[in-house]
Amino acid sequence: MPAGFEQIAVGDKLEGTPFLVSRETIRSFAEASLDFNPLHFDDKYMERTFGKTHFRGVIAHGMGTFAQMTRMMTDWLLPRGGMHRRMEARWIQPVYPGDEIRPRAVVSQKIETAKGRWLVFELTVENNHGEVVATGEAMAECPDNLAG
Amino acid sequence: MSEFDWEGFEQDFWKNAGRRKTWDQIIPGELRNTVPVTLTREVIRRFAEGIGDPNPLYTDETYAKTTPFGGIVAPPSIHIMLMFACTAEDDWMRSPGTINASQSWFYNEPARPGDTIRMVGKCLDRYIKKGRLYAIHENVFYNQRGEVVCSGRGWTIRPE
Numbered sequence: 001m002p003a004g005f006e007q008i009a010v011g012d013k014l015e016g017t018p019f020l021v022s023r024e025t026i027r028s029f030a031e032a033s034l035d036f037n038p039l040h041f042d043d044k045y046m047e048r049t050f051g052k053t054h055f056r057g058v059i060a061h062g063m064g065t066f067a068q069m070t071r072m073m074t075d076w077l078l079p080r081g082g083m084h085r086r087m088e089a090r091w092i093q094p095v096y097p098g099d100e101i102r103p104r105a106v107v108s109q110k111i112e113t114a115k116g117r118w119l120v121f122e123l124t125v126e127n128n129h130g131e132v133v134a135t136g137e138a139m140a141e142c143p144d145n146l147a148g
Numbered sequence: 149m150s151e152f153d154w155e156g157f158e159q160d161f162w163k164n165a166g167r168r169k170t171w172d173q174i175i176p177g178e179l180r181n182t183v184p185v186t187l188t189r190e191v192i193r194r195f196a197e198g199i200g201d202p203n204p205l206y207t208d209e210t211y212a213k214t215t216p217f218g219g220i221v222a223p224p225s226i227h228i229m230l231m232f233a234c235t236a237e238d239d240w241m242r243s244p245g246t247i248n249a250s251q252s253w254f255y256n257e258p259a260r261p262g263d264t265i266r267m268v269g270k271c272l273d274r275y276i277k278k279g280r281l282y283a284i285h286e287n288v289f290y291n292q293r294g295e296v297v298c299s300g301r302g303w304t305i306r307p308e
Contacts, residue, residue, distance in 0.1 A: 019200060025200060028197075028198050028199075028200070029198060029199055029200070030159075031154075031198055032194060032195045032196075032197070032198020032199050032229060033195075033198070033199065033228045033229045033232065034157055034229055034232035034233060035228070035232060036159045036160070036161050037161055037242075037244055037245070037246060038161060038162070038244045038245075039244070039245065039246075039247070045244070050245055050247060050305075050307070051279065051280045051281070051305065051308060052278075052279055052280065053247070061248075062247075062248035062251075063225070063228045063248065063251070064199065064200075066225060066228070066251060067199040067200070067201065067223070067225040067228065068200070070223065070224050070225045071199075071200075071201045071203070071223070071225075074203060074205070074223070074224065075203060078203075078205065078215060078216075081216060083216070083255075084224055084255055085254065085255050085256075086252075086253065086254050086255065087224070087251075087252075087253050087255075088250075088251070088252040088253070089250065089251050089252075090249070090250045091248060091249060091250065143216070
């Protein structure tokens with residue numbers, strides 16, 4: 001039985017499941033999320049420059065990385081009775097087909113208020129080249145009277 | 149209200165691209181046109197599988213009943229799909245070349261099968277930073293009881 005709020009400590013680490021991005025996972029994410037922006041499919045389109053930014057090919061959805069971050073949070077929180085309440089993400093680098101991304105988090109704050117018990121997390125997502133592709137912050141609530 | 153029609157969704161974002169507001173035309177505060185969408189177990193399963201999230205909380209009612217949620221819920225990130233499902237083909241978030249810079253989301257009531265979700269969305273402002281055209285936008289998703297499922301802000305770089 002994983003630890004509940006009392007056993008969780010600032011500095012505790014979360015390891016997400018590595019996710020290998022491919023053209024197929026990008027297609028699958030598009031069909032699920034309905035985001036069919038040509039940034040994710042059209043090699044010819046990606047030869048152009050976007051403002052000041054040039055990509056070296058089609059890129060994965062930023063929200064695909066976001067979804068892997070929220071996945072890590074729910075997978076970790078659910079057996080501990082925590083509810084995912086907030087997720088903030090900033091994209092640092094594009095993710096390309098062939099990259100394997102892995103979210104990680106650390107518990108940065110543990111706070112009790114008059115009516116709640118709260119956890120704050122700092123997140124990073126790295127690719128398999130050791131580069132940070134996204135950073136974020138999350139918050140969870142740990143109700144003390146769990147159903148189920 | 150009917151179940152979301154996946155097959156009817158226009159996947160070609162170039163089609164009608166000329167009808168969408170450019171950065172110059174976006175009016176801060178103006179509500180985007182939206183339609184409510186009803187979630188079903190099938191919609192939730194399809195979303196969870198498509199984004200690569202195998203947690204049985206989203207597909208297995210027997211398992212989900214043993215969790216604090218008491219039944220199947222949608223992944224918190226369901227707002228990604230709902231933003232497109234609830235908006236029309238001429239919505240400016242479909243503009244090819246839209247690049248996501250940052251997102252900040254707050255999760256309240258979980259979305260469940262049978263919920264009809266309504267989106268209220270608008271651009272808060274548009275600005276230029278480091279030579280790039282940005283929009284900051286805010287979306288709130290309500291269920292049929294008027295409870296907030298989730299709300300969030302996004303910062304996107306708009307195509308020139």
